[in-house]
Amino acid sequence: MLLAEVVATCSLVASTSSRSGKIAALADLLRRVPAPEIEAVVAVLAGEPRQGKVGIGWATLMAVAELAPGAAVATLTVSDLDSAVRGLQAVAGSGSGATRHRLLSDLLGRATTEEAFFIRRLLMGELRHGALEGVVTDAVARAASVPVAAVRRAVMLAGNLGRVAVVALSQGEAGLAAIGLVVLRPVQPMLASTAASVAEAVTGLSSVEWKLDGARVQAHRAGDEVRLFTRNLNDVTARLAGVVAMVREMAASRFVLDGEVIGPEMFQDTMSRFSGGGPDLAVWWFDCLHLDGEDLMDRPLLERRRALEAVAGERCVPVVVTDDAAVAGRFLEDAVAAGHEGVMVKVANSRYEAGRRGSAWKKVKPVRTLDLVVLAAEWGHGRRRGWLSNLHLGARDPRGGFVMLGKTFKGLTDEMLRWQTARLLELETAREGIVVRVRPELVVEIALDGVQASTRYPGGVALRFARVRRFRDDKSAVDIDVIDVVRAMLPDDVR
Numbered sequence: 001m002l003l004a005e006v007v008a009t010c011s012l013v014a015s016t017s018s019r020s021g022k023i024a025a026l027a028d029l030l031r032r033v034p035a036p037e038i039e040a041v042v043a044v045l046a047g048e049p050r051q052g053k054v055g056i057g058w059a060t061l062m063a064v065a066e067l068a069p070g071a072a073v074a075t076l077t078v079s080d081l082d083s084a085v086r087g088l089q090a091v092a093g094s095g096s097g098a099t100r101h102r103l104l105s106d107l108l109g110r111a112t113t114e115e116a117f118f119i120r121r122l123l124m125g126e127l128r129h130g131a132l133e134g135v136v137t138d139a140v141a142r143a144a145s146v147p148v149a150a151v152r153r154a155v156m157l158a159g160n161l162g163r164v165a166v167v168a169l170s171q172g173e174a175g176l177a178a179i180g181l182v183v184l185r186p187v188q189p190m191l192a193s194t195a196a197s198v199a200e201a202v203t204g205l206s207s208v209e210w211k212l213d214g215a216r217v218q219a220h221r222a223g224d225e226v227r228l229f230t231r232n233l234n235d236v237t238a239r240l241a242g243v244v245a246m247v248r249e250m251a252a253s254r255f256v257l258d259g260e261v262i263g264p265e266m267f268q269d270t271m272s273r274f275s276g277g278g279p280d281l282a283v284w285w286f287d288c289l290h291l292d293g294e295d296l297m298d299r300p301l302l303e304r305r306r307a308l309e310a311v312a313g314e315r316c317v318p319v320v321v322t323d324d325a326a327v328a329g330r331f332l333e334d335a336v337a338a339g340h341e342g343v344m345v346k347v348a349n350s351r352y353e354a355g356r357r358g359s360a361w362k363k364v365k366p367v368r369t370l371d372l373v374v375l376a377a378e379w380g381h382g383r384r385r386g387w388l389s390n391l392h393l394g395a396r397d398p399r400g401g402f403v404m405l406g407k408t409f410k411g412l413t414d415e416m417l418r419w420q421t422a423r424l425l426e427l428e429t430a431r432e433g434i435v436v437r438v439r440p441e442l443v444v445e446i447a448l449d450g451v452q453a454s455t456r457y458p459g460g461v462a463l464r465f466a467r468v469r470r471f472r473d474d475k476s477a478v479d480i481d482v483i484d485v486v487r488a489m490l491p492d493d494v495r
Contacts (some may be wrong), residue, residue, distance in 0.1 A: 001032070001033055001034060001037050001041065001077060001078050001380075002074055002075075002076070002077055002078075003074070003076045003077060003078055003080070003081055003115050003118075004074035004076070004112065004114070004115060005029065005032070006029065006041060006044060006045070006078060006118075007114055007118045009025055009026065009028075009029040009045075010045070010118065010127070011114075013025050013026060013400075014026045016069075016466070017399060019135060019138075019148075019398075019399070020140075020439055022135050023135060023138045023142055024139075024142070026045060026136060026139035026143075027139045027140075027143040028143075028208065029041070029045075030042070030088055030139060030140060030142045030143035030165070030169065033078075033169075035166065035169070035170060036079070036081055037077075037078045037082075038162070038165050038166045038169060039162035039163060039165065039166055039174065040078050040079070040081070040082040040162070041078055041159075042140065042161055042162040042165045043162045044078070044081075044119075044122060044127075044135060044312065045139075046132070046133045046136045046161060047122070047125070047127040047132070048122070048125065048127075049081075049082070049085045049122065049123075049481070050082070050162050051082075051085050051341070052091050053125065053476065054085060054088050054089055054123050055089075056088065056100065056104070056123055056124075056358045057347055058124060058428055058430070060097075060100070060101070060104075060427045061104070061120055061123060061124060062120075063101075064101060064105050064108060065116060065120055067105065067106055068104075068108035068109045068111075068116065070108070070109065070112060070116055070352050071109070071110055071111060071112050071115075071354075072112070073112070074108050074112050074113075074115065075110065076115055080110070081106075081107070081119065082443060084103060084106075084107040085123075086175070087103050088103055088104070091103070091260075093160050095223045097197060099189050100278060101183065107119065108120075108360045116292055117429065119251065124429055124439055125439040125440075126429065126439060126440075130444070132396075132478060133153065133161055133478060135162065137151055137152060137153075137155060137161060139159050139284060140161070140164070140168050140169070141168070141200035143168075143169060144165075144168035144169045144172060144406040145172075146168055146172055146176060147173065148175045149262075150168075150173050150176045150310075151164060151176060152244050153176070153179075153186060153353075154167065154168070154176040155180040156187055156188040156353070157179050157181050157187060157215060158185075158187050159184075159185060159187065159188060159233050163436055164176070164179070165393055166207075166399070167179065172406050177207060177297075179456065180295065181256065181289065181290055181295045181297065182221050183221070183222045183254060183255075183290060184220045184222055184225065184227050185220075186218060186227075186229040186233040186235075187218065187256065187289060188233070188256060189216060189231050190258075190287075190352050190353055190361060191264075191358075191361070191479075192344060192361035192362055192363045193358065193359060193361070193363075193364070194362065194364075194365075194485070195345065195361050195364050196364075197364060197417045198325055198328040198332055198343065198345060198364050199325040199327050200322070200329075201345035201362040201364055202322070202323065202325045202328050202345055203347075204323055204347065204348070204483065205321065205322070205323045205347075205349075206321070206322065206323065206328065206345050206346060206347060206348055206350040207301055207302065207305065207319055207321050207346045207347075207348055208316050208319065208320050208321070208322060208327075208331050208332075208343050208344070208346075208480065209286055209317050209318065209319045209343060209344045210317050210319075210335045210338070210343060210344075211335065211340060211342040211343050211344050211363055211364070211365060212260040212262050212284055212341065212343040213262065213315065213339075213340060213341045214260040214262030215231075215258070215260065215261050215262075215472075215473070215474040216231040216258070216260055216261075216262050217229070217230065217236070217243065217259055217260065217261045217283065218230075218231075218241070218256065218258055218259075218473055219243070219247050219255075219256070219257045219259065219285075220255075220256050221247055221248070221250070221252075221253065221254060221255055221256075222253075222254050223253055223254070224246045224249045225250070225299070226248060228240050228243060228247075230245065230473075230474040231283065231474050231475060231479070232475060232476045232479070233447065234474075235493070240261065240281070240425055241279055243281065245278035245281050246283060246315075250311050250312065251310070251313075252291060252311045252312060253292075254290070254291070254292050254293060254294070255288065255290055255291045255311055256288070256289040256290040257285045257287065257288055257308065257311065257312065258285065258286060258287035258288075258289065259284055259285035259286055259287075259312075260283070260284050260286070260317070261281055261282070261283050261316075262281070262283075262284070263284050270317055280427055281421055284315055284316070284317045285308055285312040285315055285316055285317065286308070286316070286317040287301075287304055287305075287352060288304050288305075288307040288308035288312075288342075289304075289313060289352055291307045291310075291311060291361050295492055296352070297352040297353075297392070298351050298352075299351070300348065300349040300350070301346055301347065301348055301349065301350050301351075301352075302348050302349070304339050304352065305319070307396050313478065323430040325328060328345065330344070330487060331343060332364060334364075336366055341363075341365045341367070341369075342363065342364045342365035342367075343363075343364050343454075344361060344362070344363050344364075344368055345361075345362045345363075345364060346361045346362075347359075347361075350417050367447055368447065368448050368449070368450065368484060368489070369445055369446060369447050369448070369465075369469060369482045370395070370445070370446050370448065370476060370480075370485075370486065371441070371442070371443055371444075371445055371446075371472060371479065371481050372390050372393040372394060372395055372405065372444055372446055372480055372481065373393070373394050373395075373396070373402055373440045373442065373443055373444075373477045374392065374393065374420075374424065374438060374440070374442040374443075374444060374468045374476060375392045375393070375394045375402060375404055375437070375438065375440055376392040376435050376436060376437045376438060377390060377391050377392065377420070377424050377436050377438065378390040378392075378407075378434045378435050379387065379434045379436070380409070380417075380438070384417065386407075386421075387417040387420075387421045388417075388420060388421040388425070388436060389409045389412065389417060390407050390408070390409045390433075390440055391407060391408055391409065391444065391468070392404060392406075392407050393406055393407065393408065393444070393446060393463065393466065394440065395459065395480065395481050395482060395483040395485070396477065396478070396480050396481065396482045396483065397482070397483050397487050398482050398483075398484065402440050402477070403457070403458055403459035403483045404457050404459070405451075405457055405459060405461065405463050405483075405486060406447065406457065406462045406463040407463060408463070408466040408467060408468060410466065410468065411468035411469065412463075416468070416471070419471075423442060424436060424438050424442065427439040427442060427483040432469045439478050441476070441477055442471065442489070443469075443471070443472040443473075443475040443476065443477065443479065443480055444468055444469075444470070444471050444472065445467045445469040445470050445471075445472055446463065446466050446467065446468060447466070447467050447468075448463050448465060448466045448468065449465040450464045450489060451463055451486055451487075451489045451490055452464055452490070453490060459483050459486070459487070460487070461483075461486055461487050461489075461490060
């Protein structure tokens with residue numbers, strides 16, 4: 001398939017405001033994609049090459065783009081692009097810079113102006129055409145004439161939308177049904193929505209659990225082999241040797257658990273200690289997806305809890321099962337008194353599902369927080385001179401892209417400033433005076449006192465007294481809060 005067809009569809013999607021219109025355009029394209037290119041096309045539509053990040057800096061890409069002559073006629077195929085990205089990733093060692101420059105020049109030189117612009121944005125992670133993975137998932141289902149739920153479940157289990165799309169378009173619903181949980185292969189995690197209070201969250205018999213302030217981790221064990229994955233499916237086994245040792249000490253020999261790694265400091269948890277697996281890390285488990293050859297995801301939560309207790313014992317997160325909001329409220333008070341964020345309220349008979357934030361799991365946190373993405377940062381002055389300090393914060397727009405909500409430099413320690421400066425410079429895309437624009441990849445958890453209506457920012461809302469709690473290295477930009485959630489925090493009289 002010509003890359004120009006993908007570029008044209010992405011342009012159409014970007015100019016289409018309705019979700020159904022985006023899905024229809026993407027589905028029409030997917031029906032025409034040759035089987036060998038489906039996985040590559042789906043990955044590009046979701047905003048990233050199927051090989052993942054290429055590691056090319058903004059300055060290098062811009063320098064090559066200025067020199068590439070460009071093509072008058074579209075001849076570049078999706079396979080050509082896929083092969084070029086694979087070649088760029090394989091470059092290493094002495095002379096790698098010159099080799100990458102040559103490969104990039106060849107690729108962009110064969111592209112038309114529109115294709116070259118598209119490729120640059122793709123490689124820089126800035127392909128914001130409104131086709132987030134959820135929209136592409138729905139488009140795959142429509143193109144293959146299969147239920148959306150079947151595609152979502154298969155993606156949860158396979159962990160790769162592109163590979164699932166190949167199955168859906170070639171084998172249909174029967175092929176999707178054959179995709180099952182594989183121990184040692186990560187499963188997309190189930191996510192929670194937010195409730196303002198336990199009274200709102202408890203609507204029947206519920207499992208009320210401590211909401212821990214750490215980094216989510218999924219543990220797989222098959223005999224002596226153990227693999228650990230973050231919530232965005234990155235393999236962190238080598239970085240968490242202490243947790244691996246704990247998993248190996250458990251009674252069962254084949255299982256998949258969902259849990260949270262915590263340590264003495266929030267920043268250290270998700271960065272230094274999470275990277276190094278220090279001895280003071282602890283892990284608590286709250287779900288069991290597989291045990292001794294049997295998948296449990298479709299079993300009721302309380303049944304999964306019994307399986308979890310058999311495996312994890314005293315390392316299970318504290319819980320109370322109740323349909324009484326007053327009992328849940330007292331449990332919330334105990335959790336906060338113990339230094340935790342709040343509670344998770346889960347429907348007692350709920351299945352383990354992923355792909356969307358459903359109503360079966362709800363988080364209740366007394367301190368208001370939002371997960372946002374850094375869009376830019378400003379160079380500091382005074383004692384912060386030389387560090388990127390003031391962060392420009394954005395929420396995700398379900399229609400595509402991100403919406404700026406405000407700035408903050410509060411809550412940042414010197415250690416955090418040093419780390420974020422190095423990280424943001426890796427993500428740099430442009431500079432405007434003291435402002436460094438970056439790819440929207442660094443997720444930060446923000447505590448705030450509320451929001452207010454504002455004409456200063458395009459979303460019509462701004463954060464009040466925002467301060468950084470921690471960076472979320474375990475989350476990606478698709479996991480952050482959407483602008484509609486932020487607007488819902490406005491007082492009723494100004495909505």
